[in-house]
Amino acid sequence: MRWDRPVDAERGAQSLDVAVLLLPPVSLGTIGAIVDPFVEANRLGGQRFYDVHLVSADGAPVALPGGGRLSVGGALSALVRCDALVVASDLHQPGTNAADIVSQLKRIARVGAAFCGNRGGTGWLAAAGLLDNRRVAVHWEDMTLYRERHPELVLCASLYEIDADRLTASSSQATLDMMLCVIAQQVSPRLADNVARQLGLDRIRPGHEKQAVPASSRISQHPPKLNEALLVMEANLEEPLGSDEIAECVGISRRQLERLFKQNLDILPSRYYQELRLERARQLIVRTQQSIVQIGLSCGFSSGSHFATAYRAHFGITPREDRSRATLTGSQGTDSRAAGTPPTEPSC
Structure with a gap:
């Protein structure tokens, strides 16, 4: 199943069954950005294009930030199948039931469901391995974290990404734009525009539009x-x-x-990219005690010899000589956390 499958009951196509999994912390604003476009599409279009229902990890009402609880229609484990599952969460904060949630997401993937994640929901999909080798829109603030935890993802600075049956959005507002884009693809651009106006938007932002960056x-x-x-x-x-x-x-x-x-x-x-990776490697060489070969591989070089050659050509010194020099001058640290420090250049 793909998110771009046409939906038109008048032409014999069935409505799309969309399950929305609420994983705390999740706000009403986040939920509205997902659900409201589909509800308005049904109302303005005069037919049921989308059947939307809420679920939680255990079927219990979901606690909302600031107080209150929101009832849902059932538990994730009771969900046999759906056309699409949207994982809604403001932040990816795994708890004691994280392993079970990941297992259930994998189970639903095996029956062919499409998936969508907002800012926090994307973290859950990535943890389940459902975004491997896919283009993934990640909020700029989370880029370093995703780079370190999920190197198998193709991270993008876009508002949202639609990669076949995997959709990701960098923020709640971007999620709203993405859902409107889905409606435009599945039903009609005209209906999507009408829904956007109903929701107070003057336009639907394309996915490739830039995020607000630092x-x-x-x-x-x-x-x-x-x-x-x-x-x-x-x-x-x-x-x-x-x-x-x-x-x-x-x-x-x-x-x-x-x-x-x-x-x-x-x-x-290509040249800039290589120099960026070499600068990152040099930080790790002088600040950590990771093996030089491992540093080269973690910075995108295919082998130790390739890394050493490129390093010497750029800095005029081998990685091993650079580390020895740093040790003599006392600039090398032993804190392995430095391996997670992002490059200082470029500033973005």
């Missing part, structure tokens, strides 16, 4: 698309993406990407 990027003199590309590169150091993939993540062509780098940084994207 202040250092917002005040940067670089064009927004270049900042997005830099963010994508930072988030995918262990398994580097090709220029075509980076361009796709930020919604431009490869030629446009190369032009942006040449005009603003006077360097090709």
Whole structure:
């Protein structure tokens, strides 16, 4: 099943069965961004395009931030099948029942359901291995965490990503835009526009539109698309993406990407990417006691010899010599947490 399957009862197609899994912490605003577009599509379209029902991990009412509880229609374990499962959570905060939730998500995936995750829900889908090798929209604030915990994902700085039967959104507002995009694909762009107006929106933002990024990027003199590309590169150091993939993540062509780098940084994207990975590797060389080979692999180099050659060509010194020099000057730390420190350049 794909999210872009047409839905039109008048032409014999059945309505789409959408289950929404609520995993605390989850706010009414988050739930509304998911449910309201479908409810309004049914109302304005005059037919039942979507059957939406809420479930929780154990079937009990879900506690809401600030007090109150929201009743649901059942437990995740009782969900036999659905066309699509939306995992809704403001933050991915695994509890004592995390293993069971992940197991249930995998079970539902085996029956062919499509999946969608908002900012916190994406963390649950990633933990279940349901986003491996998929384009995933991640909030800029969570990029470093995802890069370290889920190197198998293709992280994107976009508002949202629709990769076949896997949908991810970087924020609650982006989730709303994404659901409207689904309605446009499945039913009609006109209905989606009407729903957007009903919800007080003047337009539906495309998925490739940029997120609000850190202040250092917002005040940067670089064009927004270049900042997005830099963010994508930072988030995918262990398994580097090709220029075509980076361009796709930020919604431009490869030629446009190369032009942006040449005009603003006077360097090709591939060269910049390698230098970024080498700078990251040097941080780990001088700040941690990880093996040099492991550092090379974690920064996207295919072998120890490849890493050493590239390192020497860039810094004029081998990784081992650099580590020895750092040890002599007392600049090498022993705190393994430094391995999670993001590169300081580029600032985005």
